[in-house]
Amino acid sequence: MRHAPIATFINMATVTVGGLLGLWLNNVFPPEIETIIFQAIGLCTLVMGVMMCLKMRDGYMLIFIFSMLIGGIIGQVLEIDKGLLQLGETLKTSLSIGDARFTEGLVTAFLLFCVGSMTILGAIEEGLTGKRELLLIKATLDGITSVAFAATYGVGVLFVIFPMLMLQGGITLAAGSLEKFFTESILAQISAVGGALILAIGIRMLRLGDINIENLLPALLVTVLLTRLYDNFPKTSPPPELSAPKND
Numbered sequence: 001m002r003h004a005p006i007a008t009f010i011n012m013a014t015v016t017v018g019g020l021l022g023l024w025l026n027n028v029f030p031p032e033i034e035t036i037i038f039q040a041i042g043l044c045t046l047v048m049g050v051m052m053c054l055k056m057r058d059g060y061m062l063i064f065i066f067s068m069l070i071g072g073i074i075g076q077v078l079e080i081d082k083g084l085l086q087l088g089e090t091l092k093t094s095l096s097i098g099d100a101r102f103t104e105g106l107v108t109a110f111l112l113f114c115v116g117s118m119t120i121l122g123a124i125e126e127g128l129t130g131k132r133e134l135l136l137i138k139a140t141l142d143g144i145t146s147v148a149f150a151a152t153y154g155v156g157v158l159f160v161i162f163p164m165l166m167l168q169g170g171i172t173l174a175a176g177s178l179e180k181f182f183t184e185s186i187l188a189q190i191s192a193v194g195g196a197l198i199l200a201i202g203i204r205m206l207r208l209g210d211i212n213i214e215n216l217l218p219a220l221l222v223t224v225l226l227t228r229l230y231d232n233f234p235k236t237s238p239p240p241e242l243s244a245p246k247n248d
Contacts, residue, residue: 002176005169007126007135012161014143015113019158022150034151041148042205045112049202052116052195057188063226064192070226071193071219072212081214088156097155105156107214108201109149113142113160114167115194115220117187123168124182127175135168152205185231189223 029037056064075081088103099105113119122134150157171178197219200211 002173003127003130005123005126005165005172007122007132007139008165008169008172010132011113011135011139011142011168012164014139015109015146015161015164016158018143018146019150019155022147022152022157023155025147026151026154029151037148038152038205041152042202045198045202045205048112049195049197049199052191052198055117055188055195056192057185060185060189060192060227060230063189063223063230064196067189067193067219067223067226068196068216071222072216074218074222075212075215078218079215080217081212084214091159099154099156101154102156102159105149105153106159107217108153109146109157109160110163111194111197111201111213112145112149114164115190115197117191119168120171120182120187120190123171124175124179127172128179183227183231186224186227189227190220193219193223 026034084107085103088106091097092099092102118134118138122132122138125134126132146157197213197216200213200216203209203211204213
């Protein structure tokens, strides 16, 4: 029996309310308060990224490295950053939005709210059983986080509700067929790669470096494919231990 993605709609609502509150607060705080908030959010983002990276399973470090390398090369060849920038500019022009950080806010919110094991596990659980506790917890956390990030990045954070509906809601509707595909190792690798990209967001926010996060986004898909191949690859069993000859 299919279950409607009710929790995803609630998640979209919490992000919208939190984002609107963040936009309002952005006009209230003086510049020095905005600066310290920006730095605090950057540090919190670094911690979130590290926590996600630590979910990587033992023996999968090479998968992680090759996922980042191959994904980055694909993104650079396809010039995803320019495509997202053009898409953002098109949306801004169509909707008459004057926010200079629109695209950056949208990409940042996507990584924070749509990438991670809680998103996938919660959506599958709702689709299969109708239980929504995990996604409701996520919705609460996303709503709180969206306040800070909307105040930092602007209205682009609000537009994450559309990819959230497609990804999170889509997984809920297709939960029956996706349950076996998203194994524990795949979920762990998605969290690890997503955590690395969130770390890059924190580095960018704290102005410690300018990492092209947009062109690294394909690493999320590459790690799913590589992990799937690695898990299905026949493992060689260790040689049997030689037993000492028995004395007659």
